Amino acid sequence: MKSFVKLRGIVLLILLFGLTVLAYGQSLNGTWSNNDGFSVTLSNGAVNGFIADGSMSIPLYRGTYTTSGSNITITLTQLSGTFFSMLGTEMFMILNIGEDPFKLYSRNELGIRRGMESIVSRAQLNELLDMLFLTETCSVNNNQFTFMDFTFTKR
Numbered sequence: 767m768k769s770f771v772k773l774r775g776i777v778l779l780i781l782l783f784g785l786t787v788l789a790y791g792q793s794l795n796g797t798w799s800n801n802d803g804f805s806v807t808l809s810n811g812a813v814n815g816f817i818a819d820g821s822m823s824i825p826l827y828r829g830t831y832t833t834s835g836s837n838i839t840i841t842l843t844q845l846s847g848t849f850f851s852m853l854g855t856e857m858f859m860i861l862n863i864g865e866d867p868f869k870l871y872s873r874n875e876l877g878i879r880r881g882m883e884s885i886v887s888r889a890q891l892n893e894l895l896d897m898l899f900l901t902e903t904c905s906v907n908n909n910q911f912t913f914m915d916f917t918f919t920k921r
Contacts, residue, residue, distance in 0.1 A: 794833065794906065798918035806918050813840050817848065824848050828870055840913055841901040844870035860886050873899045 799805040803818040804826075813831045816823040826849045829842040848867040850857040857863070862879045863871065873895055878886060904911040909920040 794831075794838065797921045798911070799921055800916050800918050802916065804916055804918070806913065808838075817852075825868055825870060826852075836907065837903050837905050838911060839901060839903045842899050844872050845898060846870050860891075 794808045795810060797805055797807050805816045805818070805823065807814045807816070808831060811830055811832065813827075813829045815826040815828075817826055818824075825846045827842050827846065828844040829840055831838050831840045833839075846867065847863055847865070847869050850861065850863055851867065860879060860882050862877050876891075876895060878888065878891055900914075902913060904913050911918055
């Protein structure tokens with residue numbers, strides 16, 4: 767009987783811990799925004815970044831996220847034409863990016879535009895892409911987290 771009570775207590779602790787972790791993970795799901803018009807949507811390990819343009823949300827990036835305690839680690843896997851245009855016209859001149867601001871590009875889809883090889887080397891391009899396709903760990907506190915120097919609050 768004693769071992770049954772002990773086993774029952776252990777099972778209850780495991781269930782309680784599991785439900786707490788589940789509840790925390792689910793509380794990250796949803797839209798997070800800031801006062802600059804940027805928003806981030808988190809949904810079961812997927813992250814999408816947007817910027818508001820009037821009543822439209824224009825995609826900026828897509829990626830994945832994982833959690834550990836109160837930390838969230840975000841890895842960007844795709845960046846949009848709009849993201850690159852926000853960095854300056856030089857990016858459009860150097861990279862083989864099309865005119866569609868909504869198109870999302872993976873790292874492997876990006877290369878040096880023909881005729882620009884004398885301006886930027888493949889090594890320089892890789893260094894730039896390493897900075898842009900980043901992985902960043904943030905801590906979540908009081909329904910807020912900071913990512914890419916922007917603080918987001920859950921809506």
